[in-house]
Amino acid sequence: MTQLPNGIEVEGLVRGFKGGVRAVDGIDLVVEPGEIYGFLGPNGAGKSTTVLMLTTLLPPTSGTARVAGHDIVRAGAQVRREIGAALQEAALDPLLTGREHMRLQTALQGVPKAERRARGDALLERVGLIDAADRKVGGYSGGMKRRLDLALALVHHPRILFLDEPTTGLDPQSRSEMWQEVAHLAREDGVTVFLTTQYLEEADVLADRIAIIDHGLIVARGTPAELKAEIGRPSLEVKPAEREDRDAVAAVLSRFGTPVTAPPGAAAVRLRGGVDELPEIVRTLDGEALSVVDFRLHAPTLDDVFLAKTGRKLEGGEPAAEPEAVPA
Amino acid sequence: MSGQVLELARRSLLQTLRQPALVVPSIVFPLVLVAVTSGGLESATSLPGFPSDSYLDFIIAVPFIQGPLFAMINAGSSLARDVETGFLKRLAMTPMQRAALLIGQLAGVMAVALLSSLVYLAVGFAFGMHMEAGPLGVVALLALAMLIALAFASLGALVGLRSGSGEAVQGFFPLFFVLLFLSSMYLPRPLIEQDWFRTVATYNPVSYLIEGIRSLIVTGWDGEAILLGFGVAAAMAALGVFGAAAALRTRLVRT
Numbered sequence: 001m002t003q004l005p006n007g008i009e010v011e012g013l014v015r016g017f018k019g020g021v022r023a024v025d026g027i028d029l030v031v032e033p034g035e036i037y038g039f040l041g042p043n044g045a046g047k048s049t050t051v052l053m054l055t056t057l058l059p060p061t062s063g064t065a066r067v068a069g070h071d072i073v074r075a076g077a078q079v080r081r082e083i084g085a086a087l088q089e090a091a092l093d094p095l096l097t098g099r100e101h102m103r104l105q106t107a108l109q110g111v112p113k114a115e116r117r118a119r120g121d122a123l124l125e126r127v128g129l130i131d132a133a134d135r136k137v138g139g140y141s142g143g144m145k146r147r148l149d150l151a152l153a154l155v156h157h158p159r160i161l162f163l164d165e166p167t168t169g170l171d172p173q174s175r176s177e178m179w180q181e182v183a184h185l186a187r188e189d190g191v192t193v194f195l196t197t198q199y200l201e202e203a204d205v206l207a208d209r210i211a212i213i214d215h216g217l218i219v220a221r222g223t224p225a226e227l228k229a230e231i232g233r234p235s236l237e238v239k240p241a242e243r244e245d246r247d248a249v250a251a252v253l254s255r256f257g258t259p260v261t262a263p264p265g266a267a268a269v270r271l272r273g274g275v276d277e278l279p280e281i282v283r284t285l286d287g288e289a290l291s292v293v294d295f296r297l298h299a300p301t302l303d304d305v306f307l308a309k310t311g312r313k314l315e316g317g318e319p320a321a322e323p324e325a326v327p328a
Numbered sequence: 329m330s331g332q333v334l335e336l337a338r339r340s341l342l343q344t345l346r347q348p349a350l351v352v353p354s355i356v357f358p359l360v361l362v363a364v365t366s367g368g369l370e371s372a373t374s375l376p377g378f379p380s381d382s383y384l385d386f387i388i389a390v391p392f393i394q395g396p397l398f399a400m401i402n403a404g405s406s407l408a409r410d411v412e413t414g415f416l417k418r419l420a421m422t423p424m425q426r427a428a429l430l431i432g433q434l435a436g437v438m439a440v441a442l443l444s445s446l447v448y449l450a451v452g453f454a455f456g457m458h459m460e461a462g463p464l465g466v467v468a469l470l471a472l473a474m475l476i477a478l479a480f481a482s483l484g485a486l487v488g489l490r491s492g493s494g495e496a497v498q499g500f501f502p503l504f505f506v507l508l509f510l511s512s513m514y515l516p517r518p519l520i521e522q523d524w525f526r527t528v529a530t531y532n533p534v535s536y537l538i539e540g541i542r543s544l545i546v547t548g549w550d551g552e553a554i555l556l557g558f559g560v561a562a563a564m565a566a567l568g569v570f571g572a573a574a575a576l577r578t579r580l581v582r583t
Binding site: 080088096104109 | 417
């Protein structure tokens with residue numbers, strides 16, 4: 001294994017739980033320094049278990065990983081010095097204020113006493129919580145809690161940041177604020193970010209590279225563009241001028257790919273041969289004297305990738321509970 | 329390490345003080361019990377062999393045990409909450425030493441217990457309590473009260489950390505309340521008429537905690553009672569602290 005000073009290398013990582021469930025079933029991955037790595041998967045896929053292992057809070061059953069060049073099992077303390085983490089369900093003390101959280105965190109992280117207050121306030125300012133700094137966290141909104149959680153993770157200038165579903169349960173506005181902050185951390189401050197999410201859009205917008213995990217196994221990896229190009233072929237949606245021509249249009253389209261759902265009055269297919277077939281499709285429709293009012297090409301999405309790799313849709317699928325992180 | 333302990337003790341203190349519903353009963357409830365019994369049971373002092381001619385002097389030892397029962401709940405539910413919310417994981421990610429968490433949490437709870445003890449003493453003296461062991465006796469009493477508070481708080485911490493559930497800690501409380509009532513709380517053991525009650529009270533460690541405190545107020549310097557009081561409290565505290573430390577090692581796993 002090579003040593004990446006602020007990257008992550010994982011080889012054959014496995015974590016089993018009571019009852020023989022293997023939440024993480026042998027994964028390999030490399031996160032390059034300074035990138036945002038998206039770890040995408042449905043509930044229960046093994047995302048949080050992976051994060052707990054990489055942040056040294058859960059010993060792996062087998063396999064190895066190096067975070068910031070340190071072995072996660074043999075050099076836990078060194079790993080923890082280099083990383084910050086905002087774990088699932090921002091774990092905060094409802095009875096303490098935002099500023100008191102920063103005070104405790106800066107003290108425990110060994111920030112010199114004279115700098116604690118300034119460091120805490122600077123981070124509260126950065127995540128937009130300075131006006132709420134003296135309010136008890138019990139009264140914070142979900143978005144505010146996540147932002148405080150992020151600020152707490154940054155106290156000791158970590159070079160690698162783990163964010164476990166940082167926007168789950170947030171409204172769209174808070175979500176996009178979180179995205180901006182994470183992007184800023186990676187692009188401006190050079191922090192390596194390992195981000196788990198069950199939102200395709202989040203992985204698409206933020207991540208430089210993505211791994212898709214399902215049932216404890218990585219089923220696909222690459223840049224969002226590569227993944228889409230690799231499996232997710234574009235789909236074509238055609239709306240005939242006359243409503244009764246819909247079936248005829250659908251028949252023509254079905255020669256070029258597999259039918260997919262389309263809005264009423266239109267037909268759609270996932271193109272077997274990609275965009276190269278478009279001229280041929282147009283000629284065929286013209287040849288059968290079918291006139292068309294709408295002709296749309298939909299670029300493949302990560303959802304298509306997920307569907308192709310797992311046979312299921314990611315979003316809106318049946319949520320499964322992740323096995324509780326209790327050592328076997 | 330000392331800096332970590334201080335910050336965690338501060339947090340524990342803030343947690344308790346910000347829940348007046350936890351602080352007020354722990355001070356007021358035992359005093360109400362003292363007020364009621366010292367009024368109603370005053371005639372017990374005329375029983376042959378009763379060690380004091382003031383029932384207040386006799387019963388005022390009880391709050392020093394009852395108060396720590398609340399400390400037990402506070403320490404236990406606070407740590408259980410840290411398990412439940414995942415706050416413990418946040419702490420585990422920092423270079424914090426495990427011992428600092430336990431010591432800090434217990435120190436915060438004991439600061440509240442010290443405050444309560446001073447209130448009990450002040451109220452006792454205000455209503456005419458006599459301290460047979462003199463001013464040094466007050467110091468010895470506070471020392472024993474603190475050791476008792478540590479014993480109960482650490483037992484609470486043990487349950488909180490092991491179960492990781494605030495409800496489990498709450499469920500533990502009545503058990504100790506029963507132990508308190510089945511002790512020499514209301515009467516000296518030799519004067520308890522029911523044989524079974526006297527036997528239970530004799531085997532009940534809580535009796536010796538009460539009698540240790542009580543001896544300083546009522547008897548003066550009674551070596552045996554003081555030694556038994558400190559001994560039982562120290563044994564309970566040792567059990568609690570080692571148990572809680574072991575439970576924390578299991579909870580706060582990191583490589």
